Amino acid sequence: MGSAIPQGRLAEIVRDARSRTGVPAVAAGLSAEGSLELVDADTPFRIASISKWFTASLASAAGVLDAETRRLLSHTADLRPEVAEPLPEVCRGLWSYANSGYWAVGERVAAVTDTSFAEAMRDRILEPLGLRATSFHEPDGAACGHVQEGVNGQRPVQSSPYPASRFPSGGLWSTVEDLLRFAEDQFDDPYGVQEPQADALGAEYCLGCWRRELDGGRIAFDHEGSVASFQSLLLIVPEERFALAVLTNSWRGSGAIRRVIRDLGLNPASNSASLRSTGLIEPGKYALDSVSAEVRDGWITEQETDPIMGAAAHRKYRISFDAALMSHRVDFPRPGVARIGWNALERVGA
Numbered sequence: 001m002g003s004a005i006p007q008g009r010l011a012e013i014v015r016d017a018r019s020r021t022g023v024p025a026v027a028a029g030l031s032a033e034g035s036l037e038l039v040d041a042d043t044p045f046r047i048a049s050i051s052k053w054f055t056a057s058l059a060s061a062a063g064v065l066d067a068e069t070r071r072l073l074s075h076t077a078d079l080r081p082e083v084a085e086p087l088p089e090v091c092r093g094l095w096s097y098a099n100s101g102y103w104a105v106g107e108r109v110a111a112v113t114d115t116s117f118a119e120a121m122r123d124r125i126l127e128p129l130g131l132r133a134t135s136f137h138e139p140d141g142a143a144c145g146h147v148q149e150g151v152n153g154q155r156p157v158q159s160s161p162y163p164a165s166r167f168p169s170g171g172l173w174s175t176v177e178d179l180l181r182f183a184e185d186q187f188d189d190p191y192g193v194q195e196p197q198a199d200a201l202g203a204e205y206c207l208g209c210w211r212r213e214l215d216g217g218r219i220a221f222d223h224e225g226s227v228a229s230f231q232s233l234l235l236i237v238p239e240e241r242f243a244l245a246v247l248t249n250s251w252r253g254s255g256a257i258r259r260v261i262r263d264l265g266l267n268p269a270s271n272s273a274s275l276r277s278t279g280l281i282e283p284g285k286y287a288l289d290s291v292s293a294e295v296r297d298g299w300i301t302e303q304e305t306d307p308i309m310g311a312a313a314h315r316k317y318r319i320s321f322d323a324a325l326m327s328h329r330v331d332f333p334r335p336g337v338a339r340i341g342w343n344a345l346e347r348v349g350a
Contacts, residue, residue, distance in 0.1 A: 005030070005242055005264055010037040014246075017259035022154065023250045025143050028260060029176030031184060031243040041177040044133060044142040045247035048225025050234045051172040053193070054125055054182070055102055055109075056208030060191035061124045064108045065207075072101035073207040074197035080289055081343055082307060088288070088346045090336045095200035097342035099169035099307070106168030117167055129185055134174040136167050143249040145229030147311065154250060160228050160308045170227055176245040183236045183243035186221070194221055201329040201339065202321075203268070213269040220266070224326055226254070228308040233257050233326060235266065251313065254326040261325055270322050281319060286338045286345035293340045295319070300330060304341060 010030050018026045027040035056073045059065050071077040078087050079098040087096060106117040113120040118136045126134050133139065138159055146154040162171045186194075196204035196211050203212035209221045214237070222235035231253030236243045244264065246257045261267060286293045290305040302315045317328045331339045336347045 005032055005237075005240070005244075005266070007032055007035065007037065009263075011039050013260055013263045014039045014256075016263070017256040020259065021252050021255040023248050023253050023256045024146050024154065024156075025249045026253070026256050026260075027143075027176045027245075027247045029180045029243075029245045030264075031180045031241075033241050036180065038177060042133070042141075042175055043247075044139045044173045044175050045232065045249060046145070046170075046225070046228060046230035047172050047174045047179065047232050047234075047247065048170045048227040048230055050174075050179070050223050050225045050232055051168070051170045052102055053186070053208040053223050053234065054121065054172060055105060055168045056193045056206075057186075057191040058109055058121050058125050059105050059207075060193060062109045062112055062120060064105070064112055065192070069105055069108065070197060070207060072098075072105050073193075074205055075101060075200075076198050077101050081291070082289060087344060090334070090346055091288075091344040094333055094337065094339070094344045095198040095205060096339070096344035099166065102169035103165060106165075109168075116164075118164065121167075129181055131174070131178040131181060134172055134178045134182075136162070136164070136171045137173070139173055142173060143230075143247075146250040146252075147229045147309075148251050154252065157229055157309070162228075162308060166307070170225065174247075176247055179234050179245035179247075180243050183234055183245065184241075186236055187238045187241055187243075189238070201331055201342070215265065215267050215269050217269070222325065228306060231257065231326070233261075235261075235325075257326045258324055267324055280332065282332055282335065282338065282347065283350075284347045285349035286340060287348045288343055288345045291341055291343055291345060293338065293345060295338060300328070300340060302328075302340060 014028045030037040075097050078092045079100045081098050084100045110117045144156045149155045193207040198205050203210045209223045220237045225232035232247045234245050283295050293302040304313050
């Protein structure tokens with residue numbers, strides 16, 4: 001089946017997205033039926049939580065993909081995001097994003113392979129696929145991250161060390177060329193990670209990746225990444241043998257990525273009706289560990305602490321039940337719970 005994605009325009013689309021959002025660096029790659037389009041293909045970026053797709057694949061390759069590992073990899077193990085402790089009672093049984101589950105899987109991989117998690121990833125995933133520019137250590141020539149300063153300004157920040165204990169949830173550096181090679185290997189789901197495990201936020205979460213319907217009925221698998229002033233996206237449409245990787249070095253990168261997605265015709269199908277059906281909007285204050293939010297008059301004011309930089313990110317946005325990729329997807333799955341920033345947060349005040 002031929003790809004419906006417009007080809008030959010990626011450089012123009014990226015150039016426009018970068019100029020309109022002010023993102024310092026945007027790298028992108030598009031693979032369609034063996035044909036490649038690349039923009040800044042060799043610059044390494046942090047890929048953040050796209051690493052989870054790699055970790056799920058490694059768990060399968062290492063033979064630890066049992067029922068408990070599936071719960072950990074699909075964010076259905078009732079864990080808090082940054083500590084291996086239970087969610088509040090009211091949030092249990094819901095899908096809730098948890099880096100801590102991936103750390104537990106990393107420990108299982110290290111135990112069964114009798115090596116470190118990073119070495120197991122290198123030996124079983126990176127080297128077999130020829131991903132020479134992908135590693136857990138910052139390479140020479142890597143993009144420098146930028147944080148917002150004032151209303152329109154951005155300033156570069158020194159790269160923060162990434163603890164080895166966090167590698168399974170988001171530690172990789174990579175290039176768009178390497179990511180496309182990994183994505184092409186995922187077209188036929190060789191590791192069995194593309195089976196949906198849970199419904200959440202208008203899509204289905206598998207193992208290390210989302211499954212969602214795009215406009216036109218096409219089925220895509222994707223994962224976003226956001227950490228330490230880097231934002232990223234990897235997306236595949238297996239039926240069309242299509243893959244897209246977009247990497248940015250700014251907290252504003254989500255805006256640039258959304259423009260690339262839109263101009264390539266990759267917007268998700270409308271999910272507003274399904275998200276509204278999960279529950280009514282319940283105004284109030286919600287919190288879980290380092291994430292807090294206030295829902296008021298159709299708006300959400302959110303604060304989250306970046307786990308690597310320690311910096312607080314402040315956001316205010318309208319509640320949307322039909323949000324695009326790389327934007328703020330919200331739902332209210334049960335009374336007393338709001339799922340904001342992919343985390344199930346308990347209502348803590350009016």
